[in-house]
Amino acid sequence: MFGLTGRCKCGLALSLVLSACCVFLFCEYGIYFPAILRCSWPEIKQSEDSPRPLRALFLSDPHLLGAIRGHWFDKLRREWQMERAFQTAMWLLRPEMVFILGDVFDEGKWSSPKDWEDDVRRFKQIFRHPSDTELVVLIGNHDIGFHHEMTRYKLERFEKVFNVTSARILTKRGVNFLLVNSVALHGDHCPICQSVENELYSLSQALNCSTQSHHSGSMRHRCKDMQTYISTPPIILQHYPLYRASDAECTGVDAAPPNERYQHFHERYDVLSQDASKMLLWWFQPRLILSGHTHSGCEVLHENHIPEISVPSFSWRNRNNPSFILGSFSQSDYALSKCFLPEESSVIAVYCGSAMALALITLGHLSLFRGALHTANVLLGKQKSL
Structure with a gap:
C-alpha cells in the first residue's frame, strides 16, 4: 500500500x-504565434506588370532599459517579450524592411561608453534579423537626449552604430522614405538644428526637381547638379509626431487612456512645434507620416488631408497591449494594418x-x-x- x-x-x-x-x-x-498569425499583409491594387509591393514593418519606442534606472527583472521580462515578439514576427511575416521609429534605448541620453556598449549588444540580440531584411533605426529623444541634452558626441555615437544620418531619403522599390531626426527640429538655430534644417531643405529641393517633368531654363539650371529621386511623394518617418493639441480625437483600443487623452501637448516636447510641422508639410507634401513618442496609437489628418499614424510602444513596460504596423507600398499607393501582440495582463x-x-x-x-x-x-x- x-x-x-x-x-x-x-x-x-x-x-x-x-x-x-x-x-x-x-x-x-x-x-506569440496565435497572436501574430492573426495578422496579414494588407493588399493594394496593382496592375499585373507592376513590381510587387514593398512590405515594411514599423515599430516604435522599445526603450531598452539602462544601467541606472533598469531593474534586472524588469529588463529580463520586457526585453524577453520584445525579443520573442520580434523574432516570431520575422519568422511568420518575413518583412523586407523594418523601421524602428526612435527611443530604442531608455538611457541613451546619459549612458556611459561602457553602458552604451552593453545596451547596443542587447539591442542586436533582441532585434537580430535575416540578412535579406533591412533594419532602419531612427533617432529618438531618449537615444541622444531632448534638445537641451543633445550633443554632437551622442548624436554621432548613435549615427555610427546604426548607420543613419539626421536627414536622408531612402528609396526602396520606387518608394521614397524621408528619415528625419525630429529632435533637431527645435527651431532655435542651434548648430545641429541648423545643419539638419539645411539638409532637409536640400532634400526638398531635390525631390521637387525630381517631380517636375518640365523645367524652365532657370529651374533646369538649378536642378542640374542635384541628386534625383523617384518621382513620388515621400513617406516621412520620425520620432516626434507633428503638432496636434492633444490626443482628444484619437480612438481605438490602443489610444491613450481617457485620463491622458485630453491633456494638452507641449510643443517641442510632446510634439513638434507648429512651425516645424508646417515646414515639413510645405517642403515635402508627403503622402503619409509615421511617428512614435506618445506610446499610444492615433491617426490624424493634417492640412491637405495628409494622414499621420502614431505607432504605439512595442514594450509591455509602456503599455499592456503593444503592437506594430504592417505596410504594403507601391509608387502610387499604400495600405496599412495593425498587429497586436499578446497583452501582458493575459499572460x-x-x-x-x-x-x-x-x-x-x-x-x-x-x-x-x-x-x-x-x-x-x-x-x-x-x-x-x-
Whole structure:
C-alpha cells in the first residue's frame, strides 16, 4: 500500500512539473504565434506588370532599459517579450524592411561608453534579423537626449552604430522614405538644428526637381547638379509626431487612456512645434507620416488631408497591449494594418489561473492520499485485531 502511495505521489509530482513546463512554454514562446498569425499583409491594387509591393514593418519606442534606472527583472521580462515578439514576427511575416521609429534605448541620453556598449549588444540580440531584411533605426529623444541634452558626441555615437544620418531619403522599390531626426527640429538655430534644417531643405529641393517633368531654363539650371529621386511623394518617418493639441480625437483600443487623452501637448516636447510641422508639410507634401513618442496609437489628418499614424510602444513596460504596423507600398499607393501582440495582463492571468489550478489539484490529491492512508491504517488495525 505504501509503495502504491509513493508511486502516486511521484506520478503527481511529475504531472505537476510537466504541466508547469507546458504553461511556461506557452506563455513565453507559444502565445506569440496565435497572436501574430492573426495578422496579414494588407493588399493594394496593382496592375499585373507592376513590381510587387514593398512590405515594411514599423515599430516604435522599445526603450531598452539602462544601467541606472533598469531593474534586472524588469529588463529580463520586457526585453524577453520584445525579443520573442520580434523574432516570431520575422519568422511568420518575413518583412523586407523594418523601421524602428526612435527611443530604442531608455538611457541613451546619459549612458556611459561602457553602458552604451552593453545596451547596443542587447539591442542586436533582441532585434537580430535575416540578412535579406533591412533594419532602419531612427533617432529618438531618449537615444541622444531632448534638445537641451543633445550633443554632437551622442548624436554621432548613435549615427555610427546604426548607420543613419539626421536627414536622408531612402528609396526602396520606387518608394521614397524621408528619415528625419525630429529632435533637431527645435527651431532655435542651434548648430545641429541648423545643419539638419539645411539638409532637409536640400532634400526638398531635390525631390521637387525630381517631380517636375518640365523645367524652365532657370529651374533646369538649378536642378542640374542635384541628386534625383523617384518621382513620388515621400513617406516621412520620425520620432516626434507633428503638432496636434492633444490626443482628444484619437480612438481605438490602443489610444491613450481617457485620463491622458485630453491633456494638452507641449510643443517641442510632446510634439513638434507648429512651425516645424508646417515646414515639413510645405517642403515635402508627403503622402503619409509615421511617428512614435506618445506610446499610444492615433491617426490624424493634417492640412491637405495628409494622414499621420502614431505607432504605439512595442514594450509591455509602456503599455499592456503593444503592437506594430504592417505596410504594403507601391509608387502610387499604400495600405496599412495593425498587429497586436499578446497583452501582458493575459499572460499574468494564465500564470495565476494555472498556479491556482495546480494548487487545487495538488490539494485534492493530497486529500485523497490522506483518505487512502487512513483507510489502509484502519484495515491494518482490524487485521491485527483478528
